[in-house]
Amino acid sequence: MRQIAETYQCPVAHTLMGVGAFPSTHPLALGMLGMHGTWYANNAIQNADLILALGVRFDDRVTGKLDEFAPNAHIIHVEVDAAELSKLVPADIAIRGDLRTILPKFVEMVPARTNEEWWATINEWKKDHPLRPPTAPDGSIATPKVMEIVNRHLQAEDIVVTEVGQHQMWAALYLRREKPRTFLTSGGAGTMGYGFPAAMGAQFAAEGHRVVLLAGDGSFQMNLQEMGTVAQYKIPIWMIVLNNQGHGMVRQWQDLFHGQRRIGVDLLNPDFVRLAQSFGIPGFSVNSEEALEEALQTMETIEGPIMLEVRVPQDEHVFPMVPAGQPLSMVLEG
Numbered sequence: 001m002r003q004i005a006e007t008y009q010c011p012v013a014h015t016l017m018g019v020g021a022f023p024s025t026h027p028l029a030l031g032m033l034g035m036h037g038t039w040y041a042n043n044a045i046q047n048a049d050l051i052l053a054l055g056v057r058f059d060d061r062v063t064g065k066l067d068e069f070a071p072n073a074h075i076i077h078v079e080v081d082a083a084e085l086s087k088l089v090p091a092d093i094a095i096r097g098d099l100r101t102i103l104p105k106f107v108e109m110v111p112a113r114t115n116e117e118w119w120a121t122i123n124e125w126k127k128d129h130p131l132r133p134p135t136a137p138d139g140s141i142a143t144p145k146v147m148e149i150v151n152r153h154l155q156a157e158d159i160v161v162t163e164v165g166q167h168q169m170w171a172a173l174y175l176r177r178e179k180p181r182t183f184l185t186s187g188g189a190g191t192m193g194y195g196f197p198a199a200m201g202a203q204f205a206a207e208g209h210r211v212v213l214l215a216g217d218g219s220f221q222m223n224l225q226e227m228g229t230v231a232q233y234k235i236p237i238w239m240i241v242l243n244n245q246g247h248g249m250v251r252q253w254q255d256l257f258h259g260q261r262r263i264g265v266d267l268l269n270p271d272f273v274r275l276a277q278s279f280g281i282p283g284f285s286v287n288s289e290e291a292l293e294e295a296l297q298t299m300e301t302i303e304g305p306i307m308l309e310v311r312v313p314q315d316e317h318v319f320p321m322v323p324a325g326q327p328l329s330m331v332l333e334g
Helices: 002-008 039-047 099-109 116-128 143-151 166-174 195-205 224-232 248-257 272-278 289-299
Strands: 012-014 029-032 050-054 074-079 093-096 159-162 211-216 237-243 283-286 306-311
Touching: 002 099, 012 039, 029 039, 029 166, 039 116, 050 099, 074 099, 143 166, 143 237, 143 289, 159 166, 159 195, 166 211, 166 248, 195 211, 195 224, 195 237, 224 237, 224 272, 237 272, 272 283, 272 306, 283 289, 289 306
Parallel strands: 012 029, 050 074, 074 093, 159 211, 211 237, 237 306, 283 306
Antiparallel strands: none
């Protein structure tokens, strides 16, 4: 895939489940597309004349308003599951097959070329519509800034696992994953509680690699009893709980689309650090960039599981965002 992109000089956008399939820092990378995708990735899709869709489902979180998705594009859809081909988005060319055998044939067939005019447009979009992380009030740290600082402590082989919600979207947007299978997350089904046991499994399967769990306080409480398992078997996970005292994504939808009428989104949380310590797990709680950096440096010297609570703003909203039912060109930037 990377060879095809470089040969043809075509931009690459990925879905939430595709983080790491293409290096985040590659100059051809546009980042994630879809409901919380970058402005320029979404508009590149909407203005493309050809889309090579590799192993994708075209689910609603990716396409937005289906009948206005990529209106000018011819679509080549490559998928191992025949049931997915042209199921939602009609393919001009539908190819059933494994990418491991199909992509080498593309490499042989695709001629080298440049797309200077197309890239000039995309680069202008990137300059005019960059990611705009929010600022945080005193006593907390903006979640995108948390991702940027955590990213500085990640190695290419480290495995990041997320729970579900706003932090999941910010992780997909701001973390830099360079290799496949180093970003584990659930899809759009809202499976809160996935991340903690998934991180435990990843640590067993990838012994010798550091596993970092990023969890919201709501998601973490779905399976926090498994701290007993982590402590008993000394599973060396970094448990980073981003505490905004509630269900942040639900709160965001209520604020944006339901007149700020909030219900069922505020949580009475335990003291996560003291709870971890009760299992014999060391823990830290921070609410500033400096304290977060210091805690992460200390964590790198500790063996075994560690709990880190980061107090993030209660009223943060994750942008960009395409409202449900709108086309990808209707991006809210905050």
